[in-house]
Amino acid sequence: MVQPAAFHAPAAPSAPAPIPLQTILPWALFLGILMLVLLYFVGAEQGATSLVSGEDVHEWLHDGRHLLGFPCH
Secondary structure: OOOOOOOOOOOOOOOOOOOOHHHHHHHHHHHHHHHHHHHHHHHOOOOOOOOOOOOHHHHHOHHHHHHHOOOOO
8 A cells, every 4th residue: 555645845945044234244345446446457557657657567458458448559
């Protein structure tokens, strides 16, 4: 004789827990500052506000400048 299996209703999906702002804020601040530094080096380095002497930074970031629409020569 075969016994019927017990019926289990599927559990309702639970909503993901929200991430507190105190957890996200330091990472958002860090990434924002990092993006501003990268934007400076791609867009403005080797100009009037140059922090690094020589043409090394310009040559390393040359294609990125054109890709983002910054004139460089």
